[in-house]
Amino acid sequence: MVKRWRTLVLGAAGCVLAVAAVMVASQAGAGRHPLSGREYARPMGVAGAPWLERAEREVEEQPARALAIMKVMPGATVADIGAGSGYFTERLSQLVGPTGKVFATDIQQGMLDLLQQRLVRQGIGNVTLILGAPADPRLAAASIDLALMVDVYHELSAPQTVLAHIRAALKPGGRLVLLEYKGEDPSIPIMPLHKMTVAQAKLEVESEGFVLTTAESSLPRQHVLIFTKP
Numbered sequence: 001m002v003k004r005w006r007t008l009v010l011g012a013a014g015c016v017l018a019v020a021a022v023m024v025a026s027q028a029g030a031g032r033h034p035l036s037g038r039e040y041a042r043p044m045g046v047a048g049a050p051w052l053e054r055a056e057r058e059v060e061e062q063p064a065r066a067l068a069i070m071k072v073m074p075g076a077t078v079a080d081i082g083a084g085s086g087y088f089t090e091r092l093s094q095l096v097g098p099t100g101k102v103f104a105t106d107i108q109q110g111m112l113d114l115l116q117q118r119l120v121r122q123g124i125g126n127v128t129l130i131l132g133a134p135a136d137p138r139l140a141a142a143s144i145d146l147a148l149m150v151d152v153y154h155e156l157s158a159p160q161t162v163l164a165h166i167r168a169a170l171k172p173g174g175r176l177v178l179l180e181y182k183g184e185d186p187s188i189p190i191m192p193l194h195k196m197t198v199a200q201a202k203l204e205v206e207s208e209g210f211v212l213t214t215a216e217s218s219l220p221r222q223h224v225l226i227f228t229k230p
Protein backbone atom coordinates (compact mmCIF):
# COMPACT_ATOMS: atom_id res chain seq x y z
CA MET A 1 0.00 0.00 0.00
CA VAL A 2 2.81 2.40 1.04
CA LYS A 3 4.65 1.52 -2.15
CA ARG A 4 1.50 2.34 -4.19
CA TRP A 5 1.15 5.78 -2.53
CA ARG A 6 4.85 6.47 -3.09
CA THR A 7 4.40 5.61 -6.78
CA LEU A 8 1.36 7.93 -7.02
CA VAL A 9 3.15 10.82 -5.27
CA LEU A 10 6.26 10.42 -7.42
CA GLY A 11 4.05 10.18 -10.52
CA ALA A 12 2.21 13.39 -9.62
CA ALA A 13 5.49 15.18 -8.93
CA GLY A 14 6.77 14.00 -12.29
CA CYS A 15 3.70 15.46 -14.00
CA VAL A 16 4.18 18.81 -12.24
CA LEU A 17 7.83 18.88 -13.32
CA ALA A 18 6.87 17.95 -16.90
CA VAL A 19 4.27 20.76 -17.05
CA ALA A 20 6.81 23.19 -15.59
CA ALA A 21 9.37 22.09 -18.19
CA VAL A 22 6.88 22.72 -21.01
CA MET A 23 6.08 26.14 -19.58
CA VAL A 24 9.75 27.04 -19.32
CA ALA A 25 10.34 25.77 -22.85
CA SER A 26 7.49 27.91 -24.20
CA GLN A 27 8.75 30.94 -22.24
CA ALA A 28 12.15 30.47 -23.88
CA GLY A 29 10.80 31.72 -27.20
CA ALA A 30 9.82 35.10 -25.74
CA GLY A 31 12.13 38.07 -25.59
CA ARG A 32 12.45 41.78 -26.16
CA HIS A 33 14.00 43.77 -28.96
CA PRO A 34 17.29 45.21 -27.66
CA LEU A 35 16.73 48.64 -29.26
CA SER A 36 12.98 49.32 -28.98
CA GLY A 37 12.23 47.19 -25.91
CA ARG A 38 9.21 45.74 -27.77
CA GLU A 39 8.15 42.32 -26.47
CA TYR A 40 8.02 39.60 -29.11
CA ALA A 41 4.69 37.80 -29.63
CA ARG A 42 4.57 34.01 -29.90
CA PRO A 43 3.89 32.57 -33.37
CA MET A 44 0.29 31.75 -34.18
CA GLY A 45 -0.16 27.95 -34.21
CA VAL A 46 -1.72 25.91 -36.99
CA ALA A 47 -4.97 25.85 -34.97
CA GLY A 48 -5.22 29.59 -35.80
CA ALA A 49 -5.37 28.94 -39.55
CA PRO A 50 -9.19 29.30 -39.80
CA TRP A 51 -8.78 32.85 -38.44
CA LEU A 52 -6.42 33.60 -41.34
CA GLU A 53 -9.11 32.42 -43.75
CA ARG A 54 -12.04 34.32 -42.19
CA ALA A 55 -14.33 36.09 -44.67
CA GLU A 56 -14.17 39.38 -42.68
CA ARG A 57 -10.50 39.69 -43.64
CA GLU A 58 -11.53 41.17 -46.99
CA VAL A 59 -13.15 44.13 -45.20
CA GLU A 60 -10.76 44.40 -42.26
CA GLU A 61 -7.49 44.06 -44.18
CA GLN A 62 -8.46 44.89 -47.78
CA PRO A 63 -5.73 42.65 -49.28
CA ALA A 64 -6.20 43.89 -52.86
CA ARG A 65 -5.66 47.47 -51.75
CA ALA A 66 -2.67 46.51 -49.60
CA LEU A 67 -1.06 44.77 -52.57
CA ALA A 68 -1.84 47.71 -54.88
CA ILE A 69 0.05 50.01 -52.49
CA MET A 70 3.18 47.83 -52.76
CA LYS A 71 2.98 47.63 -56.57
CA VAL A 72 3.90 43.98 -57.20
CA MET A 73 5.07 43.71 -60.82
CA PRO A 74 4.39 40.85 -63.28
CA GLY A 75 7.53 38.72 -63.64
CA ALA A 76 8.85 39.66 -60.19
CA THR A 77 10.37 37.18 -57.74
CA VAL A 78 8.78 37.68 -54.34
CA ALA A 79 9.01 35.99 -50.94
CA ASP A 80 5.98 35.61 -48.67
CA ILE A 81 7.75 35.13 -45.33
CA GLY A 82 5.51 33.61 -42.65
CA ALA A 83 3.04 32.70 -45.39
CA GLY A 84 0.75 30.71 -43.06
CA SER A 85 -2.02 28.97 -45.03
CA GLY A 86 -1.32 31.17 -48.06
CA TYR A 87 -3.96 33.92 -47.97
CA PHE A 88 -1.47 36.39 -49.46
CA THR A 89 0.62 33.79 -51.33
CA GLU A 90 -2.27 33.04 -53.68
CA ARG A 91 -2.79 36.74 -54.44
CA LEU A 92 0.96 37.28 -54.96
CA SER A 93 1.05 34.32 -57.34
CA GLN A 94 -1.63 35.96 -59.51
CA LEU A 95 0.13 39.34 -59.50
CA VAL A 96 3.59 38.06 -60.53
CA GLY A 97 1.96 35.81 -63.15
CA PRO A 98 3.43 32.88 -65.07
CA THR A 99 6.79 34.62 -65.63
CA GLY A 100 7.20 35.42 -61.93
CA LYS A 101 7.92 33.33 -58.86
CA VAL A 102 6.77 33.23 -55.25
CA PHE A 103 8.81 31.65 -52.46
CA ALA A 104 6.48 30.97 -49.53
CA THR A 105 8.27 30.30 -46.24
CA ASP A 106 7.03 29.38 -42.80
CA ILE A 107 8.52 27.79 -39.69
CA GLN A 108 5.55 25.43 -39.22
CA GLN A 109 5.24 22.41 -41.51
CA GLY A 110 1.52 22.30 -40.64
CA MET A 111 1.03 25.73 -42.24
CA LEU A 112 2.98 24.68 -45.33
CA ASP A 113 0.78 21.55 -45.60
CA LEU A 114 -2.34 23.76 -45.66
CA LEU A 115 -0.67 26.01 -48.21
CA GLN A 116 0.25 23.01 -50.39
CA GLN A 117 -3.42 21.92 -50.34
CA ARG A 118 -4.40 25.44 -51.47
CA LEU A 119 -1.89 25.33 -54.36
CA VAL A 120 -3.31 22.01 -55.56
CA ARG A 121 -6.93 23.20 -55.16
CA GLN A 122 -6.28 26.38 -57.15
CA GLY A 123 -3.92 24.81 -59.71
CA ILE A 124 -1.13 27.25 -58.82
CA GLY A 125 2.28 26.41 -60.32
CA ASN A 126 4.56 29.37 -59.63
CA VAL A 127 4.96 28.97 -55.84
CA THR A 128 7.84 27.15 -54.09
CA LEU A 129 7.41 26.22 -50.43
CA ILE A 130 10.31 26.57 -47.97
CA LEU A 131 10.41 25.32 -44.38
CA GLY A 132 12.36 28.10 -42.70
CA ALA A 133 14.03 28.25 -39.28
CA PRO A 134 13.00 30.86 -36.68
CA ALA A 135 16.15 32.90 -37.41
CA ASP A 136 16.53 32.09 -41.13
CA PRO A 137 13.89 32.12 -43.91
CA ARG A 138 16.34 30.09 -46.07
CA LEU A 139 16.19 32.20 -49.22
CA ALA A 140 19.01 32.27 -51.78
CA ALA A 141 21.29 35.33 -51.81
CA ALA A 142 20.36 38.24 -54.13
CA SER A 143 17.37 36.35 -55.54
CA ILE A 144 14.31 38.38 -54.44
CA ASP A 145 12.76 41.64 -55.70
CA LEU A 146 10.31 41.95 -52.83
CA ALA A 147 9.92 40.29 -49.43
CA LEU A 148 6.52 40.51 -47.74
CA MET A 149 5.61 39.78 -44.13
CA VAL A 150 1.90 40.09 -43.33
CA ASP A 151 1.19 40.05 -39.59
CA VAL A 152 4.49 38.21 -39.07
CA TYR A 153 7.30 40.59 -38.09
CA HIS A 154 5.94 41.09 -34.54
CA GLU A 155 6.16 37.26 -34.07
CA LEU A 156 9.85 36.99 -34.95
CA SER A 157 11.94 35.76 -32.02
CA ALA A 158 15.22 36.80 -33.71
CA PRO A 159 14.22 39.83 -35.82
CA GLN A 160 17.73 41.19 -36.29
CA THR A 161 19.08 37.90 -37.67
CA VAL A 162 16.02 37.38 -39.88
CA LEU A 163 16.40 40.92 -41.28
CA ALA A 164 20.07 40.26 -42.07
CA HIS A 165 19.04 37.15 -44.04
CA ILE A 166 16.29 39.06 -45.87
CA ARG A 167 18.73 41.85 -46.70
CA ALA A 168 21.11 39.28 -48.20
CA ALA A 169 18.28 37.62 -50.16
CA LEU A 170 17.07 40.91 -51.70
CA LYS A 171 18.54 42.19 -54.94
CA PRO A 172 20.06 45.71 -54.75
CA GLY A 173 17.13 48.18 -54.56
CA GLY A 174 14.81 45.34 -53.45
CA ARG A 175 12.00 46.04 -51.01
CA LEU A 176 10.82 44.59 -47.72
CA VAL A 177 7.14 45.24 -46.91
CA LEU A 178 5.63 44.81 -43.45
CA LEU A 179 1.89 44.80 -42.82
CA GLU A 180 1.28 45.26 -39.12
CA TYR A 181 -1.81 46.13 -37.08
CA LYS A 182 -1.58 49.76 -35.96
CA GLY A 183 -0.05 49.93 -32.48
CA GLU A 184 -0.95 53.59 -32.14
CA ASP A 185 -4.71 52.82 -32.22
CA PRO A 186 -6.11 51.21 -29.05
CA SER A 187 -9.55 50.79 -30.69
CA ILE A 188 -8.25 48.09 -33.09
CA PRO A 189 -9.38 44.79 -31.51
CA ILE A 190 -6.06 42.90 -31.49
CA MET A 191 -3.86 42.20 -28.45
CA PRO A 192 -1.18 44.91 -28.03
CA LEU A 193 1.65 42.37 -28.49
CA HIS A 194 0.30 41.68 -31.99
CA LYS A 195 0.41 45.33 -33.09
CA MET A 196 3.30 47.67 -33.96
CA THR A 197 3.76 51.42 -34.22
CA VAL A 198 5.46 53.02 -37.21
CA ALA A 199 8.15 54.32 -34.83
CA GLN A 200 8.96 50.81 -33.53
CA ALA A 201 9.19 49.32 -37.03
CA LYS A 202 11.28 52.21 -38.36
CA LEU A 203 13.75 51.99 -35.48
CA GLU A 204 14.10 48.20 -35.64
CA VAL A 205 14.25 47.74 -39.42
CA GLU A 206 16.32 50.81 -40.34
CA SER A 207 18.90 49.70 -37.74
CA GLU A 208 19.48 46.61 -39.90
CA GLY A 209 20.39 48.53 -43.06
CA PHE A 210 17.02 49.35 -44.65
CA VAL A 211 15.42 52.73 -45.38
CA LEU A 212 11.73 53.36 -44.73
CA THR A 213 10.49 54.75 -48.05
CA THR A 214 6.70 54.52 -47.60
CA ALA A 215 4.55 54.46 -44.46
CA GLU A 216 0.96 54.11 -45.65
CA SER A 217 -1.72 54.02 -42.96
CA SER A 218 -4.89 54.36 -45.05
CA LEU A 219 -5.96 50.72 -44.54
CA PRO A 220 -8.58 50.33 -41.80
CA ARG A 221 -6.40 48.40 -39.36
CA GLN A 222 -2.85 47.97 -40.64
CA HIS A 223 0.17 49.98 -41.63
CA VAL A 224 1.83 49.16 -44.95
CA LEU A 225 5.52 49.85 -44.33
CA ILE A 226 7.83 49.68 -47.34
CA PHE A 227 11.57 49.49 -46.63
CA THR A 228 14.20 49.59 -49.36
CA LYS A 229 17.61 47.94 -49.41
CA PRO A 230 19.89 50.77 -50.55
Ligand SMILES: C[S@@+](CC[C@H](N)C(=O)[O-])C[C@H]1O[C@@H](n2cnc3c(N)ncnc32)[C@H](O)[C@@H]1O
Binding pocket: 043, 044, 052, 081, 082, 083, 084, 085, 086, 087, 088, 105, 106, 107, 108, 111, 132, 133, 134, 135, 136, 137, 149, 150, 151, 152, 155, 156, 157, 162
Ligand atom coordinates in the same frame (compact mmCIF):
# COMPACT_ATOMS: atom_id res chain seq x y z
C1 LIG B 1 -0.41 35.57 -37.99
S1 LIG B 1 0.23 34.36 -39.09
C2 LIG B 1 0.10 35.23 -40.66
C3 LIG B 1 0.12 34.28 -41.85
C4 LIG B 1 0.02 34.95 -43.22
N1 LIG B 1 1.09 35.89 -43.45
C5 LIG B 1 -1.30 35.62 -43.43
O1 LIG B 1 -1.35 36.85 -43.43
O2 LIG B 1 -2.30 34.91 -43.60
C6 LIG B 1 1.97 34.41 -38.76
C7 LIG B 1 2.77 33.31 -39.44
O3 LIG B 1 4.15 33.62 -39.31
C8 LIG B 1 4.86 32.44 -39.09
N2 LIG B 1 6.15 32.77 -38.46
C9 LIG B 1 6.40 33.14 -37.18
N3 LIG B 1 7.72 33.33 -37.01
C10 LIG B 1 8.32 33.08 -38.20
C11 LIG B 1 9.66 33.10 -38.67
N4 LIG B 1 10.68 33.40 -37.87
N5 LIG B 1 9.91 32.80 -39.96
C12 LIG B 1 8.88 32.47 -40.81
N6 LIG B 1 7.59 32.42 -40.41
C13 LIG B 1 7.32 32.72 -39.14
C14 LIG B 1 3.95 31.62 -38.23
O4 LIG B 1 4.29 30.24 -38.27
C15 LIG B 1 2.58 31.92 -38.86
O5 LIG B 1 2.27 31.02 -39.88
